[in-house]
Amino acid sequence: MHDISIISMIFTAALALICLYLILAPIFKWNTIIQLNSKDQDLETTKESLLTTLNEIEFEYKMDKISPADYKNLKRQYEAEVAKIMKEEEKLVDSSIDKELMAEVEKEIEAQLKSYGKQKGEGK
Template identity: 75%
Template structure:
């Protein structure tokens, strides 16, 4: 009988901890603690949101809802953020591209261009 009460106390305590975790977990930003390799997706989503915001700002300016000064400031701010994201994306692509593979691809393209030019010259 004594064993059952210890097991039930352990089960109750673990159930309480799980419930407490489920209640408090929305209060914490777990994505800042768990770094998953979805950075490219986050950048794409952020860039898309910023571009949408730029379109909305331009629309509101054309509808005379915001002043010219506000329009210029907001456009400059969001365009700078989009440019930074595009630079980050470019750096990610450059880091993931194999230099030797790119050199081989460029050689193949040049060879195909030479063949094409020779065929074009023969046709004249």
């Protein structure tokens, strides 16, 4: 009887540790994922607000609320900011794409296009 209680205590402790691990492990993994996604979301949010501001500036210019010189200056400034953000987004996308995989995919596409072209030529 004494042996059963020791085995059950060990089993219960192991089960509790496994449950604790399963509960806490995702918290630490999600933290890094959230940080990566938050940077992407920050860039996207900033870009959207800049584009909205550009639309508002254009609307105000068409309503004759701002001068042509102010319109050109503001438009140039905001477009430069949007371009900078788009370059950052492009760098993030380029870094996440596996270059070797993309080269392999492009080779397969070219091979399929060649075989399709040969089939089209035979059908004529």
